[in-house]
Amino acid sequence: LQAVLRQEQCLFSSAPPQPVPPLSQTLQRYLQALEPLLPPDELAHTRRMVHEFGRPGGLGSQLQQKLEFRAKHTKNWITDWWVQCAYLANREPLAVHSNPAISLPRRDFNDWRSQLKLMSGGKLASEHMRGRPLCMELYPLMFSSCRIPGPKHDSIAHYGTYGRSRRSPTHITVVRNYQFFQLEVYNSDGSRMTESQIHAQLLRIRSQSWKTDKEPMGILTSEHRHTWGAAYNRLLRDKINRASVRAIETGLFSLCLDSPVMRISDEKYASRKAAQVLHGGGTFSNSGNRWFDKTLQFVVGEDGSWGLLYEQATAEGPPVATLLHHILEYCEGPDPKRAPLIPLPMPKKLYFYIDPEIKRDIELAKQNLDILINDLDVNVFNFKRFGKELPKRHKLSPNAFIQVALQLAYYRVHNEVCPSCDIASQRMFKGGRTEYIRSPTKEALTFVLAFDNRSVSKEVKRQLFREAVDAYAALTDLALKGHGIDRHLLGLKLQAIEQGLSIPKMFMDTGYGFATHWKLRTGQVPANTDSVICFGPLVPDGYAICYNPQADHVHFSITAFNCCEETNAETMAMTVKNTLCDLQELLEPTI
Ligand SMILES: *[C@@H]1O[C@H](CO)[C@@H](O)[C@H](O)[C@H]1NC(C)=O
Numbered sequence: 001l002q003a004v005l006r007q008e009q010c011l012f013s014s015a016p017p018q019p020v021p022p023l024s025q026t027l028q029r030y031l032q033a034l035e036p037l038l039p040p041d042e043l044a045h046t047r048r049m050v051h052e053f054g055r056p057g058g059l060g061s062q063l064q065q066k067l068e069f070r071a072k073h074t075k076n077w078i079t080d081w082w083v084q085c086a087y088l089a090n091r092e093p094l095a096v097h098s099n100p101a102i103s104l105p106r107r108d109f110n111d112w113r114s115q116l117k118l119m120s121g122g123k124l125a126s127e128h129m130r131g132r133p134l135c136m137e138l139y140p141l142m143f144s145s146c147r148i149p150g151p152k153h154d155s156i157a158h159y160g161t162y163g164r165s166r167r168s169p170t171h172i173t174v175v176r177n178y179q180f181f182q183l184e185v186y187n188s189d190g191s192r193m194t195e196s197q198i199h200a201q202l203l204r205i206r207s208q209s210w211k212t213d214k215e216p217m218g219i220l221t222s223e224h225r226h227t228w229g230a231a232y233n234r235l236l237r238d239k240i241n242r243a244s245v246r247a248i249e250t251g252l253f254s255l256c257l258d259s260p261v262m263r264i265s266d267e268k269y270a271s272r273k274a275a276q277v278l279h280g281g282g283t284f285s286n287s288g289n290r291w292f293d294k295t296l297q298f299v300v301g302e303d304g305s306w307g308l309l310y311e312q313a314t315a316e317g318p319p320v321a322t323l324l325h326h327i328l329e330y331c332e333g334p335d336p337k338r339a340p341l342i343p344l345p346m347p348k349k350l351y352f353y354i355d356p357e358i359k360r361d362i363e364l365a366k367q368n369l370d371i372l373i374n375d376l377d378v379n380v381f382n383f384k385r386f387g388k389e390l391p392k393r394h395k396l397s398p399n400a401f402i403q404v405a406l407q408l409a410y411y412r413v414h415n416e417v418c419p420s421c422d423i424a425s426q427r428m429f430k431g432g433r434t435e436y437i438r439s440p441t442k443e444a445l446t447f448v449l450a451f452d453n454r455s456v457s458k459e460v461k462r463q464l465f466r467e468a469v470d471a472y473a474a475l476t477d478l479a480l481k482g483h484g485i486d487r488h489l490l491g492l493k494l495q496a497i498e499q500g501l502s503i504p505k506m507f508m509d510t511g512y513g514f515a516t517h518w519k520l521r522t523g524q525v526p527a528n529t530d531s532v533i534c535f536g537p538l539v540p541d542g543y544a545i546c547y548n549p550q551a552d553h554v555h556f557s558i559t560a561f562n563c564c565e566e567t568n569a570e571t572m573a574m575t576v577k578n579t580l581c582d583l584q585e586l587l588e589p590t591i
Pocket residue numbers: 449453454455456
């Protein structure tokens with residue numbers, strides 16, 4: 001594992017800095033992205049503003065110069081701003097709204113014995129993080145880190161080692177029945193514990209955490225960030241609470257041992273499993289086992305459901321998926337070491353002192369989380385008709401294929417195209433994070449309008465489909481070169497703010513606001529496993545659609561809020577399935 005990460009480290013050290021794209025290119029491509037979304041008169045208005053912003057010697061070019069200067073003098077010109085804006089300053093609850101969940105294929109364990117066994121293998125991931133200052137910075141940063149709520153603004157705390165001087169934390173936290181334990185995963189001689197040692201320790205935790213009337217402290221972390229920020233300060237007034245919270249925050253990661261939940265139909269099982277990892281199922285279920293601020297939380301249920309819930313301020317999907325891949329590989333291998341014959345210290349139970357104020361905070365948090373969970377509709381399914389192989393046979397990019405399919409599906413349900421964003425990694429650049437790809441293109445719109453029109457011939461539809469897929473693939477290429485538009489626009493806006501200027505008019509434009517109200521948030525996890533990622537929509541009247549294409553099938557997760565009358569996850573799921581079948585029929589007609 002260390003070797004793999006060292007390779008990544010080399011890749012990283014030679015990674016070039018993230019470029020600032022040329023201003024005129026970004027502005028031109030921004031207008032192109034608005035074309036399929038705005039009516040002509042609004043577009044004309046926006047075009048005038050953009051031209052004014054971008055005229056030679058104008059505000060845009062001044063800000064551009066400053067950005068280029070910033071790029072020369074910082075590791076990455078956008079990452080810090082992005083993390084602040086997208087995460088730390090964002091006040092929405094982390095539960096559902098922000099933290100993505102990765103639901104993994106059900107393991108063959110139907111009882112708690114193997115539930116514990118699995119995680120004693122999983123803990124091995126921590127090994128490579130120990131004491132080694134990897135320069136592929138995101139990997140070590142993911143361990144022993146936690147988001148810290150603030151009344152106005154959050155921060156991230158990293159407790160791992162960077163230099164050789166400081167000792168890294170050597171424990172994880174284990175939560176069961178709302179009770180937190182600090183579990184050392186290294187022996188006193190510095191060697192990591194073996195599977196059987198950890199297993200024995202987890203058994204001890206199990207026997208100490210029979211269901212009681214314990215307060216579900218973890219639910220506090222699911223609150224609106226202002227609310228939790230204030231409650232956090234109240235909680236930390238007490239010394240016992242400070243020590244317990246600190247143990248959770250510094251731990252390598254959290255392990256949530258969830259109780260079994262009610263059996264439901266197989267058809268709904270995948271959805272319930274993903275929701276379980278995402279939010280814990282509610283205050284009467286396992287939500288009290290989460291600490292949503294923690295960067296990495298492994299969730300293992302007694303019924304075989306398991307997965308990973310992560311907080312994105314430290315790392316987004318792509319490095320998390322890579323890490324998970326390493327962990328799964330590692331779990332496959334046998335544990336080579338024999339346990340040293342030394343008695344292990346008892347796992348330390350973390351206590352909380354709950355005064356009436358905190359008690360009230362918990363009650364409010366419970367109510368709010370249950371409202372949020374009841375409002376979220378999660379629909380996970382495995383599309384079995386075909387996978388990546390089909391687009392590949394036709395020399396089409398599989399991801400672009402699915403993106404255009406989603407545009408068509410959305411159009412079929414809502415009779416319009418909507419602002420949608422897909423995510424592209426920027427990790428090929430030093431300190432790079434992510435970029436958006438705005439999926440609706442002019443080509444996609446043309447195709448979508450033609451597809452259900454009987455007077456358009458199949459040949460023409462095929463041609464239009466190919467053009468739409470290729471247009472999307474070209475956008476992806478640009479984004480991967482660091483020439484996306486969204487981070488650049490954000491940079492220009494924040495540069496103006498940093499200089500104390502008023503926000504440029506082009507960002508106050510209704511077109512700008514409309515086109516960044518992401519009604520469709522998508523994400524692909526390119527994983528070799530049958531995992532599925534799941535998160536909530538970015539806006540109240542939107543969807544999040546994630547997918548993981550395998551060779552001959554595709555896993556999908558679709559979420560929407562119940563309180564929004566226009567959206568419906570199940571209708572969208574049905575439409576996506578039908579649309580994919582129709583596209584197969586278009587490319588490979590059976591009659
Ligand atoms: C269907 O396609 C035909 C031929 O391209 C076009 O004339 C017609 O306007 C289209 N109908 C709709 C409803 O878009």
